[in-house]
Amino acid sequence: DGGITQSPKYLFRKEGQNVTLSCEQNLNHDAMYWYRQDPGQGLRLIYYSQIVNDFQKGDIAEGYSVSREKKESFPLTVTSAQKNPTAFYLCASSMYGQGTQYFGPGTRLTVL
Amino acid sequence: GQQVMQIPQYQHVQEGEDFTTYCNSSTTLSNIQWYKQRPGGHPVFLIQLVKSGEVKKQKRLTFQFGEAKKNSSLHITATQTTDVGTYFCAGPRGGNTPLVFGKGTRLSVIA
Numbered sequence: 210d211g212g213i214t215q216s217p218k219y220l221f222r223k224e225g226q227n228v229t230l231s232c233e234q235n236l237n238h239d240a241m242y243w244y245r246q247d248p249g250q251g252l253r254l255i256y257y258s259q260i261v262n263d264f265q266k267g268d269i270a271e272g273y274s275v276s277r278e279k280k281e282s283f284p285l286t287v288t289s290a291q292k293n294p295t296a297f298y299l300c301a302s303s304m305y306g307q308g309t310q311y312f313g314p315g316t317r318l319t320v321l
Numbered sequence: 322g323q324q325v326m327q328i329p330q331y332q333h334v335q336e337g338e339d340f341t342t343y344c345n346s347s348t349t350l351s352n353i354q355w356y357k358q359r360p361g362g363h364p365v366f367l368i369q370l371v372k373s374g375e376v377k378k379q380k381r382l383t384f385q386f387g388e389a390k391k392n393s394s395l396h397i398t399a400t401q402t403t404d405v406g407t408y409f410c411a412g413p414r415g416g417n418t419p420l421v422f423g424k425g426t427r428l429s430v431i432a
Contacts, residue, residue: 242419251409251424252364259417267419299363306417309354312363 212236215300215313222294222320230285230316232300240306241283245269246297246315255298258283259306287318294320323348323414327423335431340397342426344410351413353386353393354420359406367395367408400430 213234222228234241243255254267258277272291277283283302287294297317301310326345334340344353352371356364368377370386370393377384381404383396397404407427411420 240419249427252422254419257419301364307352307413307420309366309369310356310364310411310420311366315363 213300213302213311213313215298215316217316218314220316220318222318224320225289226320227289228287228294228318230287230298230300230318232283232285232313233281234283234302234311234313235281236302236304236311237280238302238304238311239280240303240308241277242301242303242310243267243273243275243283243285244299244301246299252299255285294318323412323421325410325412325421325423327410327426329426330424331427331429333429333431334400336402337399340400340404340428342395342408342410342428344393344395344412344423346391346412348415349390351390353390354411355384355393355395356409356411356422357406358409358425362406364409397428400428402430402432404428405430 216231240259242257244252253269255273256275258264261280264277274286299315300313303310324347328343354369355367358364368384374388375386381398385394407425409422409425411422414421
């Protein structure tokens with residue numbers, strides 16, 4: 210089955226710890242994205258990557274970091290510098306930069 | 322920068338009533354996409370509109386792209402409880418940069 214997966218579904222961390230969220234796709238898409246969604250809010254772009262070994266900051270990149278070492282994988286690290294990390298994190302991919310986006314099931318991060 | 326505004330933010334309807342959400346862009350769009358996110362789920366692509374004045378239908382859903390390609394609407398006829406969720410529109414920012422999403426319209430359907 211082709212698709213995009215995120216793990217884990219729920220994640221709990223203590224304040225001050227870095228945490229890495231996984232995102233994998235087997236759709237052979239070039240572009241991948243990370244969004245943050247807060248309750249009742251829209252999608253805010255954190256980082257995106259349109260090609261392996263390259264990525265750009267989105268609208269709310271502060272406190273986050275990413276890597277794109279493989280086409281299939283785009284992990285997101287939520288660092289201790291992120292002031293309000295508790296949120297729903299969605300990963301997406303598309304064939305090209307403005308193409309239809311396919312979303313993973315998301316990871317709900319709670320920082321205690 | 323490019324902005325996509327959606328109204329209303331929330332809509333509560335009785336089952337069987339119609340529902341419309343509107344999407345407005347500050348600039349002309351080459352295309353517009355619509356997504357649906359069920360409660361607790363993730364956004365799922367519904368449709369893309371490309372041509373000026375384009376109208377597309379998916380069963381009870383009707384999507385329109387304005388003549389000036391700066392606005393779009395999604396109309397649901399005779400809502401059902403399965404229509405519950407948040408509907409997002411999204412348009413290109415320009416160049417080969419990611420889509421910009423509207424904040425969405427959350428639809429509640431009262432049975």
